[in-house]
Every structure is written in structure tokens, then in C-alpha cells.
Amino acid sequence: MSDEKVAERALIEIPHGAFGYAKRPVVRLDNLRLVSGRSLGIFGPNGSGKTTLVRGLMGLLPPMEGQVVRQRDNLHFGYLPQHRALDHNWPMSGIDAASMAISARSRLGRVGRNRAQILEAMRTLGVDDLAHRNFSGLSGGQQQRLLLAGAVACKPDILVLDEPTEGLDLRSRKNLLDFLRGALSTGLCIALISHDVQDILQSCDEVAWLHPGEDIGQPSTVEMITPNDLADRVTHARRAS
């Protein structure tokens, strides 16, 4: 298969679908595709159902309407949590934090033979020297890169990033986004949840913009637009207000 064809593979396709909890749809969408080698931004206000949408894409929530077409059953997801969301009371080193994603794949959470794989990913991201440092004593950028190293060490098909630049300084933010752009060229598919239009503009090919329902209890709807359209419309809306 040529590189071009690899880059065009739709890993997940939702012609029409709705996801929610307890028989109540939270988000409804049409024509959403996650494609190998491309990046989808997920943008919307708090409470608009971004997490619900991601859980649906990851197969953690069955669709309440429509269907989710997966290229194959064993699609591997990587997940990058917000480094700020971690509990810093737990004593852990840099490599412990980076090992979390791979330990999740093991039935009993063992890392064992995959340690070399994690160290390799840490080297790629330039954080191998932090392996034995206390995780809570590191900067936000270093913590985020360690977690990202863990996520990419698993060689996922789709990498979901939850507000990855939140709380990072400009340099760390640039490094992270540069790395993500490089990872796309290897065929990785990225789903980036972000409030930051600049992040989406710099690293996404397409955006799923979640618009909350007009009435309470009504599901959010998803509009698929380009990052440039998103930036224009957000700028207009800010000027208008």
C-alpha cells in the first residue's frame, strides 16, 4: 500500500450518530471521519459533550442512534490526559508516569519487556533524562511530554489528546504541536480536544465544532468545518460581542 493510500484510510466513520447516557442523547452528529495521518480538532464550550463524543469514538459508549463504522475491531487508542488533572500526591518517577499507557494494555498492569519501547519514545521526545526524576517536581511541559511519550510508545492508531497545551509555556506548547505534526506524517490519527483556536489552527486538518442545544436537555450538534473557518467565525463572534 502506498503512503498516500495509508494516509487516506478512514479508521472510524460515523455517517449519522448520537451518543449519550441513560437514554438521553448528549451529542448528535453527521459525517464525522477519523482518518489515518490526519488530525481532527474537537472544539466547543464546557458541557457541550466533547468528552461524550470522544467516548463514543473510542467505543466506550454505544451509539444511541445511527452507527459507527470501524475499519477493524482492534483499533488501538492512545489517550493523553491533562497533566494538571493528575494527582501529584502519588510518589512516581518520570518513567512511572510514561509507563501508565503501556501498563494499561497489560492484563495485570506489568510493563516488563516494554520498558525499552517507553525509553525509546522518551528519547524521541527528549525526556529520557527525566526517567528517574520525581514527576511532581517537573514543569508542566516536561510532565506533558512524559505522558505523551507513554501514549505514543503504545503505537496507537488514534491518539486522543485532552487539552494538551493547557498550562504550558509558549516554548513547550510549540514543541508539543511540532511533535504532533511530525507524528501525523507517520500515519497516526489525532483527535485533539481543545478550547484554543490557535492550537487547532496549527495542528488540525478538520474541526468538529460542538454547538450546545438551544433548550436544556437538547443534545449538542456537531458542525464539521475547516480550522480556518473556525478561526474566522470565532474572531467575528468575539468582535461582535
Added chain:
Amino acid sequence: MTSLTDYLDTIRVVYPSLVTAAALGIAGGIVGTFVLLRREALVALAMPQVVAVGAALGMAMPWQILPPEWRTLVPALGAVIIAVLLLAWSRRQREGNWLLPSLYIGGLSLSFLIIAHSGEHVIEMQNLFTGMDVTMTPRQMLIASPVLLATGALCAILWRRWLLLAQAPAIAEAAGRHTNRWETLFLCILAVILLIGTSNLGAVMVVAVLFLPAATALPWAKRIPAALLLSMILSLIFLLAGLILSIEFSLPLSQSVGGVGFCCLVISHAAARVLK
């Protein structure tokens, strides 16, 4: 100063309790570390009260078909299973705030109400809470100690899983792990320690070895395996120091262990503040 012969004589009499306490110390040091890190302290405080309700039922309505040492343990096990199922259910429903305090006060009240008119059982129940005058047979020791050690070992082996569930449950879910099942497994591990510890050595001893060594060790550990090892060692040191205190000054063992542990905890945290 008590002579070595007196020490040996005392140990010869109470060795089943001491061996079980050592096993409880090792397992409690491990499980207690995760109890503190996962902020499950209220479970560890409420569960002995649940054990007490089961034990009270066993005292008030003994099942004659069971051997004497099982007559309180079996109903206590039943009560703990019900409590674990309730807790697991309430967590899934995200309605757990009221349950643990209710189990605590309900257990504390019901356990005494069930046996209120039987003076002998009331004393037995007080001993279960305070850990005074508890004695174990070698047979009980042979059953309790391996179960405690195996439970502690299982909890230690799974340290990366507990870390993952506490730090990033979404990563676990993305990898297809059932987080609710793992949460329930941790509750079961904790319940085994609390059930065996409370019914054999009393609530004071089990709570002391769960909280104090782990809380003393945590300010000094940089990784979880180190915290577990330090916590186990401290647990055994507290037990030994408590034993010496109790023999030298004729004090109750559980309270001596708790007292030593608490003093070390205060020193540990004060030193950590000063040195860090």
C-alpha cells in the same frame, strides 16, 4: 526490666496472635499505602463497624453447625460482602457520599444494639473494637496469616494498575480495561484485610497498621515500590516496639502499636517539613 525468659514465655503463649499481627502488618502496610493515596480512608474506618455487625449477629444467633471460631467470622464475612456490593453499586451510580458515614454509624450502633442485653457478648464486642484480650489459636493463625500475606502480595503486584486508575482512568478505559471491576477488586482486597484483621486482632490494630506505617513512609518515598517496602518495614518495627512496650509496662498491644506508630508519624511529617 523484663528478662529474656519472660519475653520468651509471653511470646510462647501469644505467638499465634503475634504471627498474624506480623502478617497483618505486612499486608496492611501495602494496602494502607493505596488506601491513603486513593483517599479511601473512610472505607477503612467504616468496614470494621460492618464486621462488628456480622460478629454481633454471630454472637446473638450462633450457628451451631459451624466450629466455634467460625461462628462470628461467617456472619461478618456476609456483612462485608453486602457492604462491598453496596459500595461498588453506589460508586457506579455516583451516589456514594452518604453511604460510608452511614455504614460507620450504623455499624457502630447496630453491633451493640444486637447484643445489648448480653453482658458477656458486650465485653466480647468491646474487645473486638479495642483489640484487648484477643487470643488466637494456632489453627486460626494458619488460616489467617497466609490469606493476609497473599492479599498483600496481590495488592503490591498490581501497583501500576492502582496508579493508572487513580491518575488516568481514561487511559485504562481507552485500553479496554473495566475500571469499575478493578475498583471493586481493590474494595475486596481492603475488605479481606479489614475482615481478618478486625475479627482476629481487633479494630484498633487493623486501623493502626493500615494508616500509620503508610502515612509515616509516604513523605520519604519517591516511587510506589519504595513506599510499599518502607511501609512494610515500619509496620513490623511498630509491632515490635509495641510488643516491647506492652510487655515492659503491661500495656495493651494494639494501643501500644498505635501509640508508637502515631509518635513516629508525627516525627516523620515534622522532619519532612523541616528537611524539604
